[in-house]
Amino acid sequence: MDLYAFPPIAALLDGAHAVLMTLAGLLEPVIGIASAAAAVVLVTLLVRAALIPVGVSQAKAEQVRSRLAPKLAALQQKHKKNPERLQRETMALYGEEGTTPFAGCLPMLVQAPIVGVIYALFILPTIAGHPNALLEQTFFGVPLGASLAGDLATGTVSPGALIVFGVVIAGIAVVGEITRRVLRPQQPVAAPAAPNRADAAGRAGATGAPANPLAAPGVATALGALQFITAVIAAFVPLAAALYLLVTVAWTLLQRVLLRRRYPLEVTRTA
Structure with missing residues (x-):
């Protein structure tokens, strides 16, 4: 079953498509043939805001x-030997803080339908039974409905398309690398008043477990690799969706950096 063909969702998509194309039309006298791509960027920024x-x-x-x-x-x-007691104490601890272990999950679920509808505008060839006019527009001569992988597979990729896709995909990869470096898991800081650092280090070495599991070399490497998955995806989706992904990852990086300053994480101190 095609979820996007479900009447309420199809109507929502059709309305969003009409708004997007109207915006592109309003921008055309100012930007010209790149107005559709500019509309993609502007709509993405509005949604993220x-x-x-x-x-x-x-x-x-x-x-x-x-x-x-x-x-x-x-x-x-x-309470490692008493799972039930551990669960009760854990929930009590979260209760004292006025929160739950699932805090932050509900907002993510709320935004999923919104992001899904917007992303669908940039990948679906047809919306509510009619062609997606957005994907028929061009950006520097490259159709917004074209994908790098598709053009390479059919041998129709042009030098101009290679440049456009290369810039977009490279931009996503660069943002991913900056994200990896700036938001990498923090290493624990040694406590200044540790009475016996040698013993503490010996205990840590004996267990082989870092104080911050996310800072372990293997985990850090895996998390770093995840940042570049978006760049790979951008090579297979229409150019419109790739532009959306570029704007999204750039916005997300900036937002997370600003929010990290506003709500800094506490660094675990080791003995």
């Missing part, structure tokens, strides 16, 4: 989790 409260909620939840991490670790160590 509308979802700022979701980002704030997630940043707050992340801050709470970082603050509770040492207490949760202590509870797990204390």
Whole structure:
């Protein structure tokens, strides 16, 4: 079953498509033939701006989790042989903080339909039974409905298309690398008043487990690789969707950096 053919969703998509094409028409006298691509960028920015409260909620939840991490670790160590007691104590701890382990998840679920509808505008060849006019527009001579992988497979890729796709995909990869470097998991800081650092280091080495599991080399490498998956996806989706992905990852990076400053994470201190 095609979910996008479901009448309410098809009507919503059709309305969003009409708004997008109207915006492109309004921009055409100012920008010219790139007006459709500009409309994609502008709509993406408007949607991301509308979802700022979701980002704030997630940043707050992340801050709470970082603050509770040492207490949760202590509870797990204390009640590791009593799962039921551990669950009760964990929920009580979250209750004292006025939050739950699922804080930040609900906003993500709320934004999913919105993002899904917007993304569909950039990938579906037909909407509500009629052709998607957006994908018939061009950006620097490259159809917004063309994909790099598709053009390469059919041998129809042009030098201009290679440049446009290359810039967009490279931009996504660069943002991914900056995201990896700026938002990498923080290493724990040694406590200044540790009475016996040698013993503490020996205990850590004996277990082989870092204080921050996300900072482990293998996990950090995997998280870094995930940042570049979007760049790979951009090579297979229409150019309109690739532009959407570029704007989205750039916005997300900037938003997360600003929110991290507003809601900083606590760094676990080791003995």
